[in-house]
Amino acid sequence: MRNPYLPDIARIEKIIQETAANDVKTFRVTFVDDEVRERFSYRPGQFSEISVFGVGEAPISITSSPTQKGYLEFSVKKMGVLTTALHHSAEGDLIGIRGPYGNWFPVESMEGKNLVFIGGGIGLAPLRSLINYVLDDENRGRFNDVTIIYGARSPGDLVFKWELEKWEKRRDIDFYLTVDKGDAGWSGREGFVPTVLMEVSPSPENAVTITCGPPIMIKFVIQNLLKLGFTPAQIVTTLEMRMKCGVGKCGRCNIGSKYVCKDGPVFTYEELQRMPQEY
Amino acid sequence: MAALKITKMALNSVLALMSERWDVFVPSPSPAPGGPSGFRLFEPRPMPAPGKPGPSERDSSVNRQTCDEDTLWNGTGQGGQKGRDRENHLPEERLPQFLRRVLTVKPLKELFFPRSEPILGYCVDGAFGGNGDGTGVSVFMPEGVLPGKPRVVFGARPCDAASLTVLDRVFADEAYPDDFYISRRKNTIIVGLGCNVPAPTCFCPATGGDPFGTAGLDVLAYDLPALDGDGSSQGHYLMKAVTREGEALLGFLSEAHLGEGPSESDERACMALEERARKAIAAGLPADTQSLGRVLGGIFNHPYWATLHEKCLGCAACTYLCPTCHCFDISEEPDPGASRSGGESPKGGPERPRLTGVRVRNWDSCMFPIFTLHTSGHNPRPTGLERVRQRVMHKFYYFPENFGAVACVGCGRCVKYCPVNLDIREVISHIAALGGTGVAESISA
Numbered sequence: 204m205r206n207p208y209l210p211d212i213a214r215i216e217k218i219i220q221e222t223a224a225n226d227v228k229t230f231r232v233t234f235v236d237d238e239v240r241e242r243f244s245y246r247p248g249q250f251s252e253i254s255v256f257g258v259g260e261a262p263i264s265i266t267s268s269p270t271q272k273g274y275l276e277f278s279v280k281k282m283g284v285l286t287t288a289l290h291h292s293a294e295g296d297l298i299g300i301r302g303p304y305g306n307w308f309p310v311e312s313m314e315g316k317n318l319v320f321i322g323g324g325i326g327l328a329p330l331r332s333l334i335n336y337v338l339d340d341e342n343r344g345r346f347n348d349v350t351i352i353y354g355a356r357s358p359g360d361l362v363f364k365w366e367l368e369k370w371e372k373r374r375d376i377d378f379y380l381t382v383d384k385g386d387a388g389w390s391g392r393e394g395f396v397p398t399v400l401m402e403v404s405p406s407p408e409n410a411v412t413i414t415c416g417p418p419i420m421i422k423f424v425i426q427n428l429l430k431l432g433f434t435p436a437q438i439v440t441t442l443e444m445r446m447k448c449g450v451g452k453c454g455r456c457n458i459g460s461k462y463v464c465k466d467g468p469v470f471t472y473e474e475l476q477r478m479p480q481e482y
Numbered sequence: 483m484a485a486l487k488i489t490k491m492a493l494n495s496v497l498a499l500m501s502e503r504w505d506v507f508v509p510s511p512s513p514a515p516g517g518p519s520g521f522r523l524f525e526p527r528p529m530p531a532p533g534k535p536g537p538s539e540r541d542s543s544v545n546r547q548t549c550d551e552d553t554l555w556n557g558t559g560q561g562g563q564k565g566r567d568r569e570n571h572l573p574e575e576r577l578p579q580f581l582r583r584v585l586t587v588k589p590l591k592e593l594f595f596p597r598s599e600p601i602l603g604y605c606v607d608g609a610f611g612g613n614g615d616g617t618g619v620s621v622f623m624p625e626g627v628l629p630g631k632p633r634v635v636f637g638a639r640p641c642d643a644a645s646l647t648v649l650d651r652v653f654a655d656e657a658y659p660d661d662f663y664i665s666r667r668k669n670t671i672i673v674g675l676g677c678n679v680p681a682p683t684c685f686c687p688a689t690g691g692d693p694f695g696t697a698g699l700d701v702l703a704y705d706l707p708a709l710d711g712d713g714s715s716q717g718h719y720l721m722k723a724v725t726r727e728g729e730a731l732l733g734f735l736s737e738a739h740l741g742e743g744p745s746e747s748d749e750r751a752c753m754a755l756e757e758r759a760r761k762a763i764a765a766g767l768p769a770d771t772q773s774l775g776r777v778l779g780g781i782f783n784h785p786y787w788a789t790l791h792e793k794c795l796g797c798a799a800c801t802y803l804c805p806t807c808h809c810f811d812i813s814e815e816p817d818p819g820a821s822r823s824g825g826e827s828p829k830g831g832p833e834r835p836r837l838t839g840v841r842v843r844n845w846d847s848c849m850f851p852i853f854t855l856h857t858s859g860h861n862p863r864p865t866g867l868e869r870v871r872q873r874v875m876h877k878f879y880y881f882p883e884n885f886g887a888v889a890c891v892g893c894g895r896c897v898k899y900c901p902v903n904l905d906i907r908e909v910i911s912h913i914a915a916l917g918g919t920g921v922a923e924s925i926s927a
């Protein structure tokens with residue numbers, strides 16, 4: 204019986220509080236069944252449907268990188284019913300996971316290129332999978348310069364702070380951290396991500412840019428990238444639509460003839476331009 | 483056996499014989515003028531006990547007025563045992579009359595993709611996240627979901643059968659095959675009934691169909707009227723096999739001597755029926771839908787959608803009753819007594835009961851605003867305009883682009899049951915005309 208809706212059971216190993224308001228938590232999970240752990244292979248950019256039994260499911264990006272073996276990580280913002288229930292769970296609890304679903308970042312075509320990551324808020328979650336993939340010792344040599352621009356509304360809203368520190372220290376990354384507005388303890392950069400992008404002004408030459416964040420940020424980031432001379436094909440982003448099945452059957456996540464759960468969530472801006480503006 | 487002719491009087495015996503080997507489904511009769519409501523399991527009438535009056539000897543006319551549709555036929559509805567009794571009041575010669583009505587209200591898809599079905603069951607022990615040691619949560623297939631006995635559907639219309647070839651593309655794809663649907667498809671033989679007199683709302687030829695089309699069918703039956711001077715007979719069904727499974731079914735029936743091979747004049751009668759039906763339906767067809775995608779690709783922002791959606795109530799009758807609509811929702815149905823949502827982690831808290839429940843998929847509709855509503859409040863299809871456009875675009879543009887077929891079989895249900903008479907045939911013709919005037923090109927440019 205092939206039941207595409209049947210999740211595998213995974214155990215929450217670790218929960219990390221990410222934001223000051225505690226509205227984002229990262230969950231490190233492992234499959235209970237060894238065989239599933241072996242079988243579950245994914246690429247940066249893909250997502251899973253996460254179950255809390257008795258509550259429901261939600262699509263969540265896999266934020267860990269396939270180079271991190273043995274576990275998966277998901278960063279979840281408390282939004283509605285499922286995400287709240289997940290926030291209420293404890294280490295050791297069991298959840299359901301099915302996937303991986305969707306397409307992935309075009310890693311092969313990024314080889315030998317300069318990569319510019321532009322993230323806002325929890326939008327860093329899907330980018331982080333690719334960043335850590337690229338930064339892995341085995342892979343770093345396949346890619347050229349890496350630039351990361353990441354920002355959030357306030358210092359308290361920055362996610363993965365425990366990892367940002369490591370990225371800041373690395374000498375093979377140009378890392379720009381910014382907040383819309385700092386607080387007393389903040390000595391870093393202030394300014395909106397699209398503005399910082401113009402200051403950094405990365406060259407489109409032999410480059411690919413990957414962006415994810417709040418819709419309004421993505422909009423201005425894309426405008427500015429075009430100003431900097433990036434072509435629509437050089438701009439990669441990920442989309443969200445309401446989802447249920449994750450496998451192209453329940454019919455709700457389409458934009459034109461593309462299903463975000465199957466044909467996405469990763470699209471180039473060139474592809475988006477060919478799709479109806481209905482997302 | 484390639485073809486078999488049975489008398490209509492023998493239909494009940496034929497269905498009863500098939501019931502020994504298959505679960506047999508027939509259009510369920512409804513006393514209401516709207517016609518049969520859906521497909522129901524046929525249960526052969528028990529033989530009357532000696533000395534007691536047989537069911538057909540009772541006065542059926544009285545009961546026909548008091549029976550509701552659920553209990554009238556073989557008691558699978560709310561009526562329970564009472565319904566079972568009443569079923570016997572249905573005089574067997576009525577079935578051919580029901581079959582003559584063109585379409586059931588609910589589409590055939592319900593037998594393959596039910597309105598509501600559990601897709602998994604779960605059991606969570608101890609604290610709601612399991613026992614804390616990696617045990618205590620199990621997920622399993624709910625019992626009794628998949629059909630055990632193979633099935634025969636008798637009396638499906640060609641448009642409904644064709645709709646299954648549309649649904650196959652969604653549920654039987656290579657990437658994520660859905661065995662809930664596939665297993666039902668595989669174990670069901672479909673005997674179709676050609677449409678001698680298509681309904682005024684039928685337009686299957688505009689979607690590539692035909693009143694005697696065989697797509698999706700294993701057997702096609704012809705309703706041959708009684709000949710003059712053949713007073714006692716209601717006529718015959720001439721069944722022609724389309725697939726091997728269909729041949730086997732007819733072979734099974736002919737072994738029981740329930741029919742005979744067709745004569746040459748029967749063949750001529752079939753051809754005459756086909757010609758007459760095609761001629762009848764050809765008057766009043768909308769534009770052909772198979773090249774509509776070319777126009778739709780260019781009119782996403784056309785002002786037509788703003789006027790079109792105005793009278794739509796968003797009731798979704800059109801999509802629930804559509805045989806090709808496949809959208810669904812997945813929802814959680816925990817058994818009562820234990821609900822986790824909103825509660826704090828039960829770790830260390832008082833012992834709570836074990837949580838069991840099922841996850842269910844239900845028909846859903848793109849005509850509802852909540853269908854695409856994000857938790858943030860953002861909605862990519864916020865008004866009727868986007869939703870009506872989605873329905874039309876999906877059927878005639880997106881689906882053909884993805885699967886090479888239009889997702890409409892011209893059954894006319896959405897025409898017949900729309901409370902405000904939003905007629906898809908008019909929509910089709912209007913859009914085709916937009917293409918003819920070159921509007922499509924100018925808008926997309």
Ligand SMILES: Cc1cc2nc3c(=O)[nH]c(=O)nc-3n(C[C@H](O)[C@H](O)[C@H](O)COP(=O)(O)OP(=O)(O)OC[C@H]3O[C@@H](n4cnc5c(N)ncnc54)[C@H](O)[C@@H]3O)c2cc1C
Pocket residue numbers: 250259260261262263264265277278279280281282283284285286287325328329442443444445446447468855856857858
């Ligand atoms: C491909 C993809 C990746 C995502 N990755 C992340 C991530 O890494 N971290 C994160 O915090 N959030 C992510 N989201 C958004 C997250 O799925 C929603 O916040 C979540 O579904 C809300 O569910 P809920 O039960 O808490 O809210 P409710 O409003 O109570 O949910 C009801 C139902 O609505 C649907 N739904 C509502 N909003 C959305 C939405 N924006 N996207 C998809 N489905 C929705 C879900 O089916 C859900 O079951 C992602 C969404 C998509 C499509």
Ligand code: SF4
Pocket residue numbers: 800803804805806807877889890891892893894895896897906
């Ligand atoms: S769109 Fe209307 S006419 Fe076409 S198959 Fe669906 S219900 Fe029938």
Ligand code: SF4
Pocket residue numbers: 793794795796797798799800801849899900901902903904
């Ligand atoms: S049946 Fe008619 S009114 Fe109801 S949603 Fe469909 S088009 Fe709108």
Ligand code: FES
Pocket residue numbers: 445446447448449450451452453454455456457462463464465
């Ligand atoms: S989530 Fe069901 S079709 Fe994409």
